[in-house]
Amino acid sequence: MYKIVGKIKLAEGIDRFEIEAPLIAKKAKAGQFVVIRVNEYGERIPLTIADYDSSQGIISLVTMSIGKTTYMLSKLKRGDSIRDVVGPLGKQSEIERFGKVICVGGGVGIAPVMPIAKSLKNTRNYIISIIGAKNKASLILADEMKEISDEFYICSDDGSIGFHGFVSEKLNELLEDSEKSSDSDLRKDINRVIAIGPAPMMSAVCSVTKPYSIKTIVSLNSIMVDGTGMCGACRVEVGGETKFVCVNGPEFDGHKVNFNLLMLRQKMYLNEEKKALDLYEEKCGCKMLEQKNGKTC
Amino acid sequence: MVSEKSNKRTKKVKIRRTSMPEQNPEERIKNFKEVALGYTEEDAVKESTRCLQCKNPRCIEGCPVDIDIKSFIDLISKKEFDKALDKIREKNSLPAICGRVCPQEDQCEKKCILAVKDKPVAIGRLERFVADRKLSKNSITGNESSGCSENNNSKSKELDCKSSNKKIAIIGSGPAGLTCAGELAKKGYKVTIFEALHKTGGVLVYGIPEFRLPKKILEKEVKFVESLGVEIKLNMVIGKVLTIDDMLNNGYSSVFIGTGAGLPYFMNIPGENLNGVYSANEYLTRSNLMKAYLFPEYDTPIARVRDIAVVGGGNVAMDSARTAKRLGAKNVYLIYRRSEVEMPARNEEIEHAKQEGIEFILLTNPVEIVGSEGWVKKIKCVKMKLGEPDESGRRRPMPINGSEHDIDIEAVVMAIGQGPNPLLTSTASGLKLTRRGYIEADTQTGKTSKKGVFAGGDIVTGAATVILAMGAGKSAAEAIDKYVKTGIW
16 A cells, blocks of 8 residues: 555646655656556556655646546545555656757646756756646646746646647747847757647657657657566557567657657547446446536546 | 377276366456466376386476476375475475466476376476465465574574575576575575566466466465565566676675576567567567456557468467467467477477467578558468478478469567666676577586576577476576585686
8 A cells, every 4th residue: 555645736637645665765766657556446557757855755646537547536635545556667768968958748648747857957957848738727836837848838728827829839949040030049959848638739749849850759658568568568669669668668769759649549448448438437437527517526 | 199009008007197177268268368278186196106106206307497206296296295295395486377388298297107108197286286275374484484583493404594694686687586585584684676577477477368377376476476575576677677697796696697597589570560560579478468358458559360370380479379379369370480399389289279279381481571551461471392301300391483462461479589678787887698599508507608607598509398497497506506605707
């Protein structure tokens, strides 16, 4: 059992949990993830480690309520426990002094971008952050990201905050501007882009950076079971080869990722996921969507 | 199978091998309960009297862990069932498991002298009987629990404890790890097993289905190992959360690696990443470990389809095919590139699969999986013929030109074997691997190239059997004891 020692609501439907896991906290590095199981009947799901504090023995996870498991998580309070937490899994992010790096985070993907941006900042990189969400209310970690960024942009799909549009559009604007600029100071020699968020967002970011040949790293969120390379549920296609996200990733060169396949595979259990959530809602006697809109369960 | 001819010749043998009561096929394909129901006391005693009590029992030679088979069968015939179990447990901490999943027909029973003219004594079924009898009474006694804190009646053991009150780390809680841990605990060591998954048992819990090895039985056998003083830490992925060097630097005198194979092979044919294509590891893990067969009571889903293909001819393929049937598939096609004779699966498993209506498509090999909208729709295969024997001694299958054909399916399970998982081995400094990525270890002792580190089971031999892994765990325990006591590497 892994105790929840802190819980903060970051936005509607998005929570940050601080979990007691001293051994994992000691070894965790930016970019790695854990696999959790909420209870005895639960599924094993991967969650990126959003932060870790080895002195306190605590790791942070940020979850968005979208399916049964994440809804069950959202109901847990400080003092409750999560049945299983395994990690740190996957390879750590490549942290070097690249120069100028653009960190792009979309939705709940802002959480896993943060430790990478932090590590890159500590390695004396120039950090340009572009974060985005559906709207102002669902934007998370804006202050924290701003603090570690040299340049900082917010986007929202509905224009309720910052740039009106997708993060990929803002990124495109930045790259176009820097390309056009004759002023060498203004020219942003972008050495690397890190993009984490929903698969369509990462795919769009890669389409933007490709013509500029800027190395773009994405962190893939495929379906997993064991998380140790044993089952192959998480397989993706990178550069025409099959890779396991859990052990070969989760980060890959975005220009080589077959995003269509990733998105198809993410939908493999759509019907079952819906059924599980429906039954859960029935049991709870409420609709999660209603809860989202302010009614409590 | 006994031919009519040999039946005539064996008329002298008074008692025929006692058959195993089983759930009938029509019934059992609708549930996940155990197929073989186990001997009654009457069955067991009757079967035990078939044993000739040979002066030089050859059955024991056939047992990888040297169980005194002759004696335990004799004890059964005298209805001394507890003593019979103690006799087995002198050599084997997991009898209820071995009685079920060991390939006895290739080991002890193969050597049984009765097998020359008749069917051998049903050693495995007898082993299972005495183990189950005790487990069903739920009386795991403390008298065998060691640990130095317990009162040990033998003085020599006390001394042993003092000299060996040392910590040993075991990586992996499968058959090799559990056995090694049990043996070392009996010798008085403080043993800790580190398991990556959330349940103990390795392949016994994620791989072998409920209908062959009920998880309740496994849990009880694990409890017995724990009663010997073994501590089990779950959710510990060694190589990630701790390394072997961390262990050696933090008070562990020795480390045993029994992590199993655990890297699924795919065929590398087009379409293998379509939705509905599983590795056998994933398919079985979802069903067994995660209990997807009980979805939605349990949250983990698994594809339930009408038509499904399983590729392969080993026990894992049989387990997958039989699982698919129980998950409601109407047509389960078992596609194998050689003929039935070459199948590596146990005869019992093949028979059970056939009884359950698994359709064997032999001498056939998939070349492509075809899908639409991301989902499997059919599997394209070629017919094969057998050529000259290959390095495995089996005739090599070769494709027949122009024999391509399609089979309509909605899911595929690839059960074509597995390789060594590099997650641990890639992080262990100074650990020599074979060209194929397995750990180089002495076959007798399990000694690796890294001082203090031993290994056994599938991570050394490649995918093999439960009992071989147990044998390796056991001999490694002896070698670890010797190393820790003498310090000589």
